[in-house]
Amino acid sequence: xxxxxxxPFTADYGKNIKLGKNVFVNINNxxxxxxxxxxxxxxxxGPSCGFYTANHPLxxxxxxxxxxxxxxxxxxxxxxxxSGVVFLDGASVASGCVIAANAVITKEFPENSIIGGxxxxxxxxxx
Numbered sequence: 001x002x003x004x005x006x007x008p009f010t011a012d013y014g015k016n017i018k019l020g021k022n023v024f025v026n027i028n029n030x031x032x033x034x035x036x037x038x039x040x041x042x043x044x045x046g047p048s049c050g051f052y053t054a055n056h057p058l059x060x061x062x063x064x065x066x067x068x069x070x071x072x073x074x075x076x077x078x079x080x081x082x083s084g085v086v087f088l089d090g091a092s093v094a095s096g097c098v099i100a101a102n103a104v105i106t107k108e109f110p111e112n113s114i115i116g117g118x119x120x121x122x123x124x125x126x127x
Contacts, residue, residue, distance in 0.1 A: 034070030
């Protein structure tokens, strides 16, 4: 409901993407949805963001066998995601968060966090 999805937009499957109400997805976003990517209500996603659910073994002998796994990514309600943000497998951002441009999200973040950096960390809280 009230989805704005600007092109180009790329997804691996599309069937594992769950979008809430009033979601805005700016240009040039990529959703690697081998696992679920869940976006809450009232979320603004800036241009050129990537949501990467896949992970490969660090050991090259296992990686060369084609082994991989996928872990879900979850974004809560009322989040603002700046341009160029990267979400890695298993990342989770609770409701009300603001994420600075070019941050790399590798873990779980609590509600109302202001997040930035590589790897991302909490740099403040929304009041």
